[in-house]
Amino acid sequence: MRQPTFKHWINHQWPAALALLLFSVPMLLNSAMAAEDLSSRDRGYLKDIAQASLVQIEASELAxxxxxxxxxxxxxxxxxREHMLVSDQLKQLAQAKRAELPDQPSLIQQAKFRLLSAKDGVEFDQGYAKAIAVKNQETVVKLFEKVAARADDADLKSFALKHLSPMEAKLDYGRNLRAALKTDAGE
Structure with a gap:
């Protein structure tokens, strides 16, 4: 039996090869584009939100x-409760956008947490109110405002807008608590 030559293959098999090529190229392009759903800036926002929520949760569990x-x-x-909700919804968003989230706070946030955890009593309470309930929550609010204004992805913007008001409310609560603790301490 004679082997088909390249010329024979070209004459008889090219329509099938062309159909396969035309069918597979769009699928490859779609999967490559889907992996790029988020800009690098938006991926950075996801990372920052995740880390901020992680430190808020860990410090609050300690408190x-x-x-x-x-x-x-x-x-x-x-x-x-609020940051667990944010974290859960952020995980869903990241999964839909094929983005990975960190599983721990940044090194700077971890160092601040260690400083807080070394305190006790009234000193701990004041440290929590100042560092976590006010300063870190201010950072969270500013981050959500920035994401709501500058994110490229509409879903990420919507996420930030949805959670901005509750974050602001927690910041107000934290400021009031900090003021009350200062008053109680006689400052």
Whole structure:
């Protein structure tokens, strides 16, 4: 039996090869484009939001256990609830956009957490109110404002807008708590 030559293949098989090529190229392009759903800036926003929420949750979990103030523990529980909601929804968004999220706060955030965790009593309560409930929450609010204004992805913008108001409310709560703790301490 004689082997088909290249010329024979070209004359008889090219329509099938062309059809396969025309069918597979758009599929390859679609999967490559889907992996690029988010710009690098938007991926950075996802990372920043995830890390900010992680540090808020970890510090607040510590406050629930370690705080000597019922008011601090109450705020900490609310912060945990709010940031867990943000974190869960952020994971869903990241999964839909094929983006990976960090599983721990940044090194700077971890260092600040360690400083807070070394404190006890009223010093811990004031440290939590200042560092987590106010300063870190201010950073979170500014981040959500920035994402809402500058993100390229419409879903990410919508996410930031949806969660901005609750983040601002927690910041107000934190400021009031910080002022009350200062008053209680006689500052």
């Amino acid at each position: 629930v256990v370690k705080s000597s103030s019922q008011d601090v523990r109450q705020l900490a529980r609310e912060v945990i």
